[in-house]
Amino acid sequence: MEVITGVRKMQQKAEELRLSRKILSFVPTMGFFHEGHLELMRVAKRHSDVVTISIFVNPMQFGPAEDLSTYPRDLEGDLSNAGQEGVDFAFVPSVKELYPEGFETKVSVEKLTKHLCGLQRPTHFDGVTTVVAKLFNIIKPHLAVFGQKDFQQLAVISRMAEDLNMDIRIVGVPTVREADGVAMSSRNAYLSPEGRKSALCLKKSIDLAREMVHQGERKSDRIIKAIENLILGHPYTQIDYVTLCDPVTLEDLETVAAETLLALAVKVGKTRLIDNGLLVRDEKK
Ligand code: AMP
Numbered sequence: 001m002e003v004i005t006g007v008r009k010m011q012q013k014a015e016e017l018r019l020s021r022k023i024l025s026f027v028p029t030m031g032f033f034h035e036g037h038l039e040l041m042r043v044a045k046r047h048s049d050v051v052t053i054s055i056f057v058n059p060m061q062f063g064p065a066e067d068l069s070t071y072p073r074d075l076e077g078d079l080s081n082a083g084q085e086g087v088d089f090a091f092v093p094s095v096k097e098l099y100p101e102g103f104e105t106k107v108s109v110e111k112l113t114k115h116l117c118g119l120q121r122p123t124h125f126d127g128v129t130t131v132v133a134k135l136f137n138i139i140k141p142h143l144a145v146f147g148q149k150d151f152q153q154l155a156v157i158s159r160m161a162e163d164l165n166m167d168i169r170i171v172g173v174p175t176v177r178e179a180d181g182v183a184m185s186s187r188n189a190y191l192s193p194e195g196r197k198s199a200l201c202l203k204k205s206i207d208l209a210r211e212m213v214h215q216g217e218r219k220s221d222r223i224i225k226a227i228e229n230l231i232l233g234h235p236y237t238q239i240d241y242v243t244l245c246d247p248v249t250l251e252d253l254e255t256v257a258a259e260t261l262l263a264l265a266v267k268v269g270k271t272r273l274i275d276n277g278l279l280v281r282d283e284k285k
Contacts, residue, residue: 061127
């Protein structure tokens with residue numbers, strides 16, 4: 001695996017590969033890899049000839065009170081893991097390389113970013129779309145792979161790619177979980193042993209909502225109430241949001257539709273965790 005830090009060098013490499021008619025895939029990450037990241041790389045490999053990943057903790061997507069300075073990092077371990085997965089190129093730019101003096105452009109998706117995480121993190125998605133648009137221009141992929149764990153991010157990126165005619169296929173990968181159901185996340189590293197137990201409440205909430213819908217419940221407020229009780233029964237939890245929404249527009253739904261997304265953000269201690277699951281209505285009920 002070749003590690004590239006310069007924008008120009010990466011662009012030249014991508015151009016060469018495109019001219020040699022290779023199918024290029026891309027997996028953007030902030031590093032500190034777990035099985036979720038590695039699964040994205042495997043999917044990318046199955047769909048392409050050349051896999052490029054990026055490792056970049058993007059300051060633009062962190063709010064002023066967020067965990068930019070403490071975000072977990074392990075570049076050496078990450079490069080070794082990516083190499084073992086058969087990744088071809090790792091693009092690892094510095095902050096200065098991506099945001100040089102004079103940088104002032106922003107890519108912004110207007111409506112999808114106003115829901116869910118956008119309520120508490122109003123500038124987050126502009127940071128994500130801006131850096132991903134830049135990375136797409138640098139790595140020139142035919143397809144890019146994202147996790148469904150960050151469902152809203154996947155929706156926002158898909159919107160951006162379509163709206164800006166980017167000619168890049170956006171591929172979503174189902175959430176990879178620990179054996180007990182907790183969604184893998186770099187931020188799980190922050191959890192204390194007690195917090196780790198409480199983190200189970202997110203997946204339990206998805207299971208509970210699915211069971212209620214299976215039993216015939218259609219009222220969103222009743223499902224939300226039951227989930228809030230479940231979450232608050234776990235120590236150190238604080239609810240950011242519990243929302244039933246349309247999986248395409250992310251608009252709130254008062255009643256469960258044929259396909260409804262349950263999206264959750266819960267603080268466990270100081271660690272903000274997100275998870276989501278699709279609720280599929282059993283038409284006989
Ligand atoms: P991050 O490094 O947190 O920015 O994540 C990089 C990519 O990995 C994003 O597309 C995430 O959605 C994806 N990802 C993170 N956690 C998981 C997971 N547990 N399962 C699948 N994909 C994930």
